[in-house]
Amino acid sequence: MPVEPEYTEPIEPSAAVAEANRKAAEAANAADEKDGKDFADASRFQIAPPDVPVITSRKDPEKVVWDFAGYEFLEPDGRSQARTINGSLHRQGELTAVSGLFQVTSCREYRVYQVRGYDLSNMTIIEYDQGLIIIDPLACYETAQAALKLFRDKTELTKEQRPVKGLLYTHCHVDHFGGARGIFAELGDPLEPGVPVVAPAGFLEHAVSENVYAGPAMARRAQYMYAAQLDKSPTGQCGSGLGLTISTGEVTLIPPTAYIGGPDHQPVEKKNWQSSYVIPWRQGLYVYEFKDSGFPLVFQLTPGTEAPAEMNIYLPDARTLCVAENATHTMHNILSLRGAQVRDAHAWSKYLTEAIQIFGKDTDVLFASHHWPMWAEVENEEPGEQLSNARILEFLNKQRDMYGYLNDQSLRLINSGHTGIEIAEQLKELPPGLGDHWYNRGYYGSMSHNLKAVYQRYMGWYDGNPAHLWELPPVQAGAAYVEAMGGAEAVVDKAQHAYDSDTADGFRWAAELLNHVIFAAAAENGSPLAEPQVTRAKELQAKVFTQLGYGRENATWRNAYLTGAQEVVHGPQPLITSQSSVDLIRSTTLEQYFSALARSVDGPTAAERHRTPIVLDWVFVDAGTGAETGEKCTTTLRNGVLVFVEGGDRFVVTPDATIRLSREALNELAEKPGYKNNFNQAVDDKKITLEGADAQAATDAVFGTLTLPDPRFPIVTPRTRS
Numbered sequence: 001m002p003v004e005p006e007y008t009e010p011i012e013p014s015a016a017v018a019e020a021n022r023k024a025a026e027a028a029n030a031a032d033e034k035d036g037k038d039f040a041d042a043s044r045f046q047i048a049p050p051d052v053p054v055i056t057s058r059k060d061p062e063k064v065v066w067d068f069a070g071y072e073f074l075e076p077d078g079r080s081q082a083r084t085i086n087g088s089l090h091r092q093g094e095l096t097a098v099s100g101l102f103q104v105t106s107c108r109e110y111r112v113y114q115v116r117g118y119d120l121s122n123m124t125i126i127e128y129d130q131g132l133i134i135i136d137p138l139a140c141y142e143t144a145q146a147a148l149k150l151f152r153d154k155t156e157l158t159k160e161q162r163p164v165k166g167l168l169y170t171h172c173h174v175d176h177f178g179g180a181r182g183i184f185a186e187l188g189d190p191l192e193p194g195v196p197v198v199a200p201a202g203f204l205e206h207a208v209s210e211n212v213y214a215g216p217a218m219a220r221r222a223q224y225m226y227a228a229q230l231d232k233s234p235t236g237q238c239g240s241g242l243g244l245t246i247s248t249g250e251v252t253l254i255p256p257t258a259y260i261g262g263p264d265h266q267p268v269e270k271k272n273w274q275s276s277y278v279i280p281w282r283q284g285l286y287v288y289e290f291k292d293s294g295f296p297l298v299f300q301l302t303p304g305t306e307a308p309a310e311m312n313i314y315l316p317d318a319r320t321l322c323v324a325e326n327a328t329h330t331m332h333n334i335l336s337l338r339g340a341q342v343r344d345a346h347a348w349s350k351y352l353t354e355a356i357q358i359f360g361k362d363t364d365v366l367f368a369s370h371h372w373p374m375w376a377e378v379e380n381e382e383p384g385e386q387l388s389n390a391r392i393l394e395f396l397n398k399q400r401d402m403y404g405y406l407n408d409q410s411l412r413l414i415n416s417g418h419t420g421i422e423i424a425e426q427l428k429e430l431p432p433g434l435g436d437h438w439y440n441r442g443y444y445g446s447m448s449h450n451l452k453a454v455y456q457r458y459m460g461w462y463d464g465n466p467a468h469l470w471e472l473p474p475v476q477a478g479a480a481y482v483e484a485m486g487g488a489e490a491v492v493d494k495a496q497h498a499y500d501s502d503t504a505d506g507f508r509w510a511a512e513l514l515n516h517v518i519f520a521a522a523a524e525n526g527s528p529l530a531e532p533q534v535t536r537a538k539e540l541q542a543k544v545f546t547q548l549g550y551g552r553e554n555a556t557w558r559n560a561y562l563t564g565a566q567e568v569v570h571g572p573q574p575l576i577t578s579q580s581s582v583d584l585i586r587s588t589t590l591e592q593y594f595s596a597l598a599r600s601v602d603g604p605t606a607a608e609r610h611r612t613p614i615v616l617d618w619v620f621v622d623a624g625t626g627a628e629t630g631e632k633c634t635t636t637l638r639n640g641v642l643v644f645v646e647g648g649d650r651f652v653v654t655p656d657a658t659i660r661l662s663r664e665a666l667n668e669l670a671e672k673p674g675y676k677n678n679f680n681q682a683v684d685d686k687k688i689t690l691e692g693a694d695a696q697a698a699t700d701a702v703f704g705t706l707t708l709p710d711p712r713f714p715i716v717t718p719r720t721r722s
Contacts, residue, residue, distance in 0.1 A: 010084070010235035011546040011565075016502040018083040020551055025080045025087025031438075032076075032091070037391075038329070038438060039076075042098040042372040048154040049100040050117070055146045057249055065142050065249035066118065070232035071097045074239070084234045086553045092330070092443045093239035093555075095372065101150050104373050105365045107318040109295045113155075114367065115147035120243035121175040121369050123147045124322065126315075127157065130292045131165030135313070135322065136369050137179040140249030144179025166290040167254065169199040170324035170369055171310035172206040174251060178581070181252035197254050198288060200301055201261030202309035207253065208588050211581070212596045214339060216709040219575065222246075222338040224715065227559035228576040229566065236562060241330050241443030241555035242370050251581035260286045260299045260311055278316035279362050284354075300358060302326055302351040304344045312355055320365040326352060327399040329371040329438065333445035334406065335453030337556050342457040345407035345450075352400035356393065366392045395439060402430060402440050406447075410454035419463040420455030424448040446554040475718050478519035488533035491517050492540065499544055507548050514541040515716075518568065522718035541568045541716075564716045572712040586667050590633050593666070594644040597675070597706070603640030606705040613638035614698050617648065617655040623662035631663075637702045657695035661688040676703035 013021070032039065055066040073082075074093040082090050099117025106112065110128040123144065124135035138144040152158060164184065169177050180197075210218075223229060226245045230236035237245065258265060265286055273281035277298055286299040298314040306325040313322040325332070326348065335342045364387055367373035374395060376387035413423045428447060434440050442450075462469065472480065485491050491513050498510040517537040542565040549561030567573065588596065613636050620631040634649035635642055665687045669678045679699060682688040690696060713719070 010233075011543055013084050013550045014502045014547050017547050017551040021083055021086050022080065023087070024553070025082070025090065028079065028087045028091040038095055038372070039098075041374060042095045044373075044375070045103040046098075047101045047103060047113075048150065051150060051153070052146070055118075055142050055247075055249070058142055058145075059250065063248075065140060066146075066247045067232065068099060068117070071239070071244055073232075073234055078234075082234050084550045085238050086551060086558075088438075088441060088553045089238065089241070089443060089555055089558065091438075092241055092441075093244070095329070096239055096241075096243050098372070101154050104367055105318050105320050105375075109317045110293075110315075112315070112318060112320060112365075112367075113151060114373070115150060116372065117244065118147045118150075119143040119175060119179070120240065120246040122367075122371075123179075124367065124369075125151055127155070127162060128293055128295070131163045133166040133168060133290055133293065134164060134183050135168045136170055136176040137167065137183050138247070139175035139178040139251065140247045141179055141182035141185070141252050142249035143247045144182030145185040147179075148183050148185075164195060165292060166195060167197045168313070169197070169203060169256065170313065170322065171200065171307035172203045172210065173307055173325070174207070174211055175246055176325075176369060177207060177253055178251040180254040181583070194291070196258050196290060197256045198258045198260060199256035200299075200303070200309045200311040201259045202303065203256055203259065204587060205589075205592075206308040208584055208592050210340065211251075211584055212588065212592065213599060216711060218339045220711060220713060220715070223573075223575060224560040224563045225336070225338045225556050227563050229573040230559070230562055235550075237559060239555050240559065242328065242332075248576055251584070253581060253583035253587055255587050258288070260288060261301050276316060278319065279314065279359060282358050285358065300351070300355060302347075302355075304347040305351050306332055306343060306348065308341065312351075312359075314359050314363075316362075318365065319362055320367070321355070321359045321363045323355065323366065323368045323396075325369045326355070327366075327396055328368050328444075330443040331402060331440055331445045331447070331450070333453075334403075334450040335456065337449065337560060342453050344457065345403045345410075345454055349400050349404035349407060352396060352403070356396050356400065360389075360393050360396065363389055363392055366395070395437075398434055398437050398440055402434050405430065405434060406450050407454055410451050411458065414455060414459060419465075420452035420459075421463075423455060424451045427451055442554045444554070444556060446557060474515075474519040475522045475524070478516040478521075478718075479523035481516040482520045488517050488520070488530065488537070492533055492537050495537070495540055495544075499540060499547075504548075504551065507544050510544045511541065511548065514538075514544065518716070519718045522720070538568050538717075541565075545716075567714070568716045571717065572714050575711050582667070582671050585670050590631070591644060591646060593670070594633070594635055594642065597635075597670075598642035598644070600675075600706045600708070601637070601640065601642050602705050602707050605640075606637060607640030609705075610637060610701060614702050615649070615652050615655040615657075616698065616702060617652070617658045618666075619658060619660045620666075621660055621662055623664050628660075635702070637705065642702070656692060656698035658691040659688060659695075659699070660691070673708055675706050676700065679703055 050068045053069040054064045057063040057065050074097045076094055079087055079090045097117060102114050102116060104112040104114055110126050113125040113127065115123045119138040121136055121138055123138050126133040138147060167180060226240055227237035265288060267284050268287050270281045277287060277296060287296050288299060289296050295317050298316060300312040302310045302312060310324050310326065312324055312326060334345050364376040365373060374392050376389040377391060379388050409427055410423055413426065429435050430440060430447065482488055482491050495510040495513040498506040514537045517534065518541060521534045545561045545565035549558045549565065552558040615634060615636045618633050620629045621627060622629055632648050634645045634652055636649065665682055669675055669682065672678065683690060692698065
């Protein structure tokens with residue numbers, strides 16, 4: 001029987017790590033004594049703190065989807081004593097833990113509020129005489145419902161006094177749309193008729209593709225990025241840098257009814273520009289006015305920045321700019337550790353330049369979809385003194401320069417032949433003009449992985465060295481390395497020596513050595529390692545990962561290391577993640593739906609079993625009347641690929657099966673595991689009809705090739721041999 005490794009939490013920080021964390025705390029304390037504006041801004045105009053200790057699932061009241069009380073240890077007084085948390089990261093955690101309802105600004109036409117600390121993101125509420133406009137309704141139903149309830153309770157503005165009159169998504173990431181239905185909970189979920197839902201062009205395509213196509217893998221890796229399985233404590237999860245963490249309730253989506261940049265909402269021509277928009281006309285600006293609001297919103301599309309579909313919003317009457325997630329109080333990700341498409345640091349910098357040029361002179365208040373706002377200041381108390389927004393402009397300029405620096409310096413070194421790993425080691429810090437600002441520090445993104453991401457964007461995964469063109473996979477390489485280095489005991493001894501050096505580079509080297517030992521244990525020819533050495537390697541790796549986690553200023557790196565420490569010993573833990581969203585399935589186009597289905601085909605097996613193409617015609621009918629809607633498509637399983645043709649394949653004379661069903665029935669097939677069984681049950685229930693002599697055999701053959709992803713696949717240990 002395998003020996004269960006001993007792993008007693010918490011692991012004490014090494015002397016060097018504890019000392020480095022103490023020095024970081026001292027530096028943070030000194031900086032805050034000199035300039036406490038971040039803390040003043042984070043708590044400014046607070047109306048009420050959270051009124052509950054936790055938020056629970058609406059479907060399972062025993063399940064906590066958001067925990068306020070868990071972060072009570074993040075207090076400024078505890079910063080210097082937190083030996084297991086980098087002092088700078090502790091400071092960021094303190095700021096993101098400032099939660100509740102806040103007023104941001106007001107003008108004659110409306111008041112702007114934010115609910116912060118109720119999720120990874122912020123909910124912004126524009127309140128005017130006829131109702132509310134909600135910007136970014138958080139990540140799940142439950143937190144959105146609780147946030148709006150806090151606003152109503154503390155402002156005493158009921159649904160009857162101020163119904164929701166509009167919903168606005170700044171961009172296509174789930175923490176900015178997942179709570180959409182929660183803001184209509186008081187109506188029993190459905191969107192009130194006539195309420196517009198506004199988003200940037202391309203929103204739905206990217207929202208669905210990111211969360212459906214590679215959703216299982218992203219969800220698994222997000223467990224590392226946000227440390228969902230770890231306790232909230234000084235030795236566990238202490239935030240994510242961008243916020244505390246992401247909620248784990250029910251993800252919903254209300255599809256947009258209006259797209260900024262879509263056919264119906266194009267840029268305003270100069271001749272139609274009005275003085276009420278405050279800012280001078282500039283090419284590429286859009287203006288939208290919610291029905292009955294009586295005030296305009298000005299939009300700047302920023303595609304390819306923090307999200308593929310994103311936009312900044314200017315509120316002219318309040319001289320207020322919402323920069324979505326394009327400028328936050330941290331260095332953001334060029335490539336998220338959970339996985340995503342690589343972002344364009346050059347475009348990010350370019351659009352911030354545009355924002356500065358367009359809105360800079362006319363912005364007195366700046367807020368974003370994360371963190372806390374900034375306000376223009378009175379520079380002295382003399383009568384008639386005008387507000388100065390120099391601090392806002394400095395913030396936007398420094399954020400702009402940071403992303404430009406990441407892009408340009410990566411390219412400079414790329415063109416000198418350096419690889420991503422080399423670039424990250426050569427450019428470890430931003431220059432003083434950028435790096436000495438808290439909001440440019442790497443709490444969420446990091447200098448290291450962002451530089452590698454820029455390399456990946458321009459050059460791809462291959463570094464040009466043929467030795468890396470066809471490397472051995474981890475298990476095979478691990479076995480070879482262990483054998484070459486004299487066996488498992490010798491390798492673990494070397495790792496122990498590196499660990500005992502109590503240096504960051506020593507920990508990094510120990511992690512690499514131990515990784516080879518752990519993966520070598522799964523070699524196909526039987527483990528060349530004695531079980532006690534594998535156990536010893538895992539125990540030491542847990543310590544190595546823990547020290548690396550304790551010492552990191554970057555929250556997502558800390559979370560990844562500490563989750564790895566847990567998993568290397570105990571194996572993959574049950575996923576604690578958001579509840580799956582049927583809204584995402586319902587929002588897919590047919591092409592997206594069948595593209596997602598195609599990713600589940602076991603290609604090698606399907607190609608071997610089915611040498612002849614299997615053709616399915618899909619004909620859609622009205623769920624109520626059964627009449628054909630005119631929508632149809634064809635899917636063909638050939639060569640291990642499920643090919644989709646919208647409208648029907650012109651080269652197919654007689655399909656193997658014709659499937660008649662409603663779009664609702666199609667959606668239901670994917671809402672729970674077991675597509676083949678779901679399909680056959682729907683046929684039995686008369687929700688689907690089949691035509692064709694061998695129709696049942698054809699559908700069974702196609703759906704029998706579909707596989708289910710393992711939601712708990714291992715990351716820091718090898719897969720178990722089957």
